[in-house]
Amino acid sequence: MPMDYVIIVAGGKGLRMGGDIPKQFLEVDGMPILMRTINRFREYSRQLRIILVLPENQQSVWHSLCRKHSFDEDDLLIADGGQTRFHSVRNGLDIIRDDEEGIVGVHDGVRPFVSTQVIRSCYEEAGKHKAVVPTIPVAETLWHTDGFTIDRNKHVLGQTPQTFSIALLKEAYRQPYEESFTDDASVVRSMGHHIMLIKGNPENIKITTPYDLKIAEALV
């Protein structure tokens, strides 16, 4: 039976939060955001292999946080963060053998509210379509910055976990880095591969600002 993985990318320095604690280590209702995120994937499946990508200089802080919160880290594979998110994901992928046949998801460390149901759909659909992105509708009118509206019903907002066949994502990440790579699916898409968009959950916000942190406290 093929093995499935998730690469949880936690490379943020949290500068927009105004403090010097990386945002993924900030607590929401007493527990660091990153631990909440990891737990969501454990709730989905204890068989899933979890690769945690952390900047080298944050790893010792992480280990002491785990001790402080009695957080089990025995099942976590750790990879070093890179210069950009692209390089971080590539470092995570390097842990997976080239001949593995399962699914790999890539998830933002600061999205602790993804639902188990959405995780399940992402992995199941990736088995059929090889490249899957969970999305939510655009709730506001969508404006081009040149001052005209575009049809929001033809657009959606992409979240994570984005899930892929391991072979496909590894192939995509052998491409040289380009600035247009905004997420993992855009790396795969640049090879011409079709991306399957499925329904995500609106609570699955990316916590990057103090405003988001306030919302997060409400969602717990």
Added chain:
Amino acid sequence: MPMDYVIIVAGGKGLRMGGDIPKQFLEVDGMPILMRTINRFREYSRQLRIILVLPENQQSVWHSLCRKHSFDEDDLLIADGGQTRFHSVRNGLDIIRDDEEGIVGVHDGVRPFVSTQVIRSCYEEAGKHKAVVPTIPVAETLWHTDGFTIDRNKHVLGQTPQTFSIALLKEAYRQPYEESFTDDASVVRSMGHHIMLIKGNPENIKITTPYDLKIAEALV
């Protein structure tokens, strides 16, 4: 000195909320959303004339809510809601004389978290540019439903109040209704008029789902 107006559109039936109370009448921390919204504009300026557009069959409920909450409604001009948002705004505009020279804003009744600062900017900029929309950045990757990304840095999400010179908005609303009219600025834009996009505040959410209501309770 020209008189400024705001048309607050509260025509929602609230069906997505699952109950039979119109969403603008739902309470957040003990006060109906619509009252919170109105108060934001009073905080901006007591000189602003407030036109409230309400479906006819909700007006008596509104008056009794005002009595229940000791909410001052003496300064509110009431217009009847129409078949669509377009028709509701047009009914509100009919209250304003054709020769008035001020600014009119149009605001969603279910956006009680617009900041006073954003309201002020919208009215000030409309004095110079005649058509203004407050916007926030697109925080997630923007996907076309056909499965390709588009540059989110070239797009923003439009909120309200959208503000206009009275003459311009009245002229725009003399056009026949089209389905592509998603907001007031798109009605003005369809005449070829330039729309000025300015910075809004992220808390200024439109409360339309139970999820939004949960967020709203956190923002109060």
